[in-house]
Each structure stands twice: as structure tokens, then as C-alpha cells.
Amino acid sequence: MENASWIRAELLVPTAQTDSHVLWNLGALGVEVQDRDTFMDDAPFAPLPDGKARLIAFFEADDDQITGLQSAIVEQLTGVEVVSIASYNDRSWETAWMRFFHPVQLSRRGIAGPPWEEMQAPEDGLVIVIEPGMAFGTGTHETTQLCSALLDDLLAARQQAPSVLDVGCGSAILSMLASGLGASRVVGVDVDATAVEVAKDNLRSNGFTAEEIALSTTPLARVEGTFDIVVANILAHILLGLRDDLLSHVAPGGDLLLSGIPHIERDKLIDAFTEPGFTLVADTRRGEWVALHLSRED
Template sequence: MKWSEICIHTTNEAIEPISNILHETGASGLVIEDPLDLVKVRENVYGEIYDLDPNEYPVEGVRIKAYLPMNSFLSETVNQIKISINNLMTYDIDLGTNQVSLSEVNEEEWATAWKKYYKPVKISKKITITPTWEDYTPLSSDEIIIELDPGMAFGTGTHPTTVLSIQALEEYLTENDHVIDVGCGSGVLSIAAAKLGAKEIFAYDLDEVAVESTKFNAEVNKLDQQIVVEQNNLLNNVNKKADIIVSNILAEIIVQFVDDAWDNLVDGGLFITSGIIQTKKQLVKDKLIQQGFEIIAVNEMEDWISFVAKKN
């Protein structure tokens, strides 16, 4: 399929309203090229790589890019976007140069362009995540390497919520533990659990793409015999006894299966939850305590929260 990239050269002030216009128009994907990102101070806790090319950024102002399908309505859609953007001036929003340009993009190139920004990342004391297409030499003999190709599934392994989950697994998982991964995405948490010594992992996700992605990544890491992957809605109709249940999903989803997590844990088992934004912290905490869990650890990274709760 052919796509058209619409590029608007504008100002920082106009980023939010123009982004909203593009979303309402039905644009798929949004890219913001802001030269301020080149000088932004970033945390470098575990050796993250921020490989930004100044040549891809405007000297001044920002470029907002969105992607529209090339069909018979394209010209009409672009004209409507231009009119809506120009109308922002009635609200005294500075549009800067307000240049709009179009270029053709091949879908295959677009779908894989992100790979050049995905580099090996050390996310905990022991674990480094590296994309399957990158050559990486371990820095020490005890370094654990996870090879990952997220494909179309959520989870490159570098998001704070994933990092928090893996750090909790590294601290609390013991050899031969049985683990359940709820909402496995690309399978990164299941693979981390296996490499940290878990005996058996059951990975569940409702999304068929995620299930296939987890199966693929388990095979790449030669762990497909340890990791059992199934399509399932959370823990519905699951009846197992796990030492650890780990779930990196949204807070609103976590609270829906706290009781099922309790039922599927051994006495003394741990429920590791992540994907919780600060504003939803109390919601999850209250639900865990109400169920009978003892919260033994609360970890934070940026705006995200992770709980480690024990079934007493």
C-alpha cells in the first residue's frame, strides 16, 4: 500500500493543536522532529543509547509528520488539514513558517524505519536486550542477553514499565519457579524469567499478533520448550499454581483480574504488576490490599509505578 507523508513546518506552540487536527483527520502515525530533543538532558541509568542525527531536524521550528493513505480523497483531506491549521491563527497561535509538503512513502519502508533507533540496551544489573538484527558482544561472562524482535507487538523491552518488571523478576525470582506472564506482548518478560532460572512459563495475550510474536522470540532465544504461549483473555479459565505472576498492562486492566491472580498463586507467591501511571497508583494499591495481598515493594521510574505484592 502507498502512503503519503504530510509534513508541516511550524512552531513548538502549534504542536498540540496541529497534532490534534491530524489525528481527527484519521492520520496513521505521527512524528515530531523538534531540535530541542538534540539538547535534552536524558537519564542514562542502564546505558541507553540515544542516537539522534542533527541532519534529520530543522534548524529552527519543528516538523510534524503524519501518514495518509494515497486514495481518491487525499487531495481533499490535505486541503482540509491546511484550512484547519490556518484557522488556528484566529486563536493567536504562532504557526511560524507554516509550510506544508507531501511525499510518497512505501509501507514496507515505513514499517521498518524504526529499527535504526532500536539498539542494545542494558536494562538491569544482569540483563541486556538486543534486537535480533544487531551484532552484540557481551561485556561480562554473567551478562544475560535477550534477543528480541517486537514486530507489530507491543514491547521493545526498553520502556520504563518493562524495565521495572524485569528488575523485579531479577530480584525476586528463584531457580525453578513457575511463572505466569499476563499480557505477554513481544514475550520479553517470559524470556527474562526463563533466563533468570524459571522452570516453566505460561504466557497469555488476547492479541493474536502478540501470541505469534512471543512464540517467535521464544524460539529465537531457544526457550520455546520452557515458554508455553496461548491466546487468552487475562486469566479467564486459567487454573494453575505459579510462584510468580507478572503483568505489564494498564492499571484499569490489572484491577480486573487481581482475584484470578490470587487464585493462581501458591501461598507466599508474588504478583508483579507494572504499566501503572502515577495517577492510577492508588487504584491498583487499594485493589491489591482489598484482595489480601501484602505490598512488599513499590518501585518508580519516570512517571511509572510497579508493585510487588505477596499472597499471605
């Protein structure tokens, strides 16, 4: 690929997620998304028209393929506006994204970061190496840090090693934190099969075995048994949909940790989960996100 030719396509599209998927299918080797969710006031991006997202895609192709590529993009992306499509020789984009990933203090005893960074474990703690990729959970998001801090405190306080169920495990970052900080058994489930495969790679990279952390796409309702700690860092409306199954998997005397909750939905989630037998122990906040810690009576 050292002598490869590149084409850069800059597009305005109505739906970033769906349209970027189309670009990958057309052979893009890199797609940058600039939308209202990621746009920052001080970012060096051109302003976005209302209702539009910007996609910048890179293809390994020669100049004589530009016309055909543009025709394919226009044909397959409904409502696309082609800002530019031209040859591109600056390949700094291939590694530019790496500057946004640095080691993160997950909790008192846990640090996570990418493999190209030097990291030192806290006393009695661990380092988790995460290759940024297709599964949620590099440690940079506030909800991951909220859950990590609560999980660390619970594991430190328990005299006997607890079992842990990680619902919506993503990259398995919380599963690895739990196992590394002393959980006796960890089960992680996620509906996304790709995320589970990425998570299994992460386990191998960090020296965890399938016996220590069992990962699968098993639906929560079919997971057997109860657990001393159940943690679910997923979107608030999904938490509400899984409410009964989440509560039923908490062992008597156990703990339930929930995040992925915008602060404006805090009260709704507290009302939904504090049913008889469950008590709100704490709610913590970082930025616009909150995490809930509930306990089940013995």
C-alpha cells in the same frame, strides 16, 4: 524494489492510531507518527496544531498515481489535511528508525537489544534478541525494566525454580527473561493474537521451546492453576479490571508483580491489590512509572 518509485505523503489527522491503520490498508510501506505522546521539545519536527497528529507515509508508486492516491486519502480519512504529497527518492527512512533501538540493561542479569547490535551477556545472565515490531516489549520502556529488575531479584532469591505467569506478555520479553534465569515453567498470555505470533517468533530466535514457555491468547480467567510468580505489565485500568483473576492465580507464598502504572495512580492500585492475604513488599519507580511487588501469605 531497487528501482522502485516512491511517494511521500505528509498529513495532519485527528486520530493517529486509527488513521495510520487506514494508510497501511491503502498500501503504505512505512508510516511515521508524530503526536503529543511522542513529540519532544528538541525533536526536529514542525510544531503540531492542537488536536492534530502528523502522519508521514511512504508508498511504492509512480508520479502518475499521486492524484489517485490523494483522492483515496481524502476520501477515507475524515478530517485529514494534506500538507504535501509528492515523489520521494530519499529512501533513508527505511532504516532511520533503527538508530533508536540499542541494547538495554533489563536487570542485573538480563540484556535485550535488536539483532543488528553486538551484545554480551552479564555473568550468569542472558541476552535477549528482540526484533522491534508489532508487539510491546523491546526493553526500552521503564515499565519493562521495572518488572525485569523485580523478576530477576525474585528468581535469584528462590531456592527452588518457580513457575511464572506472564499476563499481557507482548513480545514475551519477560517470559524469556524468567525462563532464561531459571523458572521451571513459564506461561504467557495476551489478548492480541498478532502479539502472540510475534512472541513465538521471538522464542524461536532466542532458542526457547514451547515446552519451556507456553504462549497463547487464553483469557486469564481460563488459565489453569496457580503460579509462584505472576507478572502483569499492562495498563493500570486493565490491571484493575483483572484484579480478582490476577490475585487468584498467585500460589500461597507466591509473588505478584504489577506495572504499567503511572505514579499518579500508585495509591489506587495499592489499595485495590492489598486485600487480606496480600502484602505490599515494595514499590519502585522510574520516571513517571511505578511497579508494585506484593506477596501472598502461605
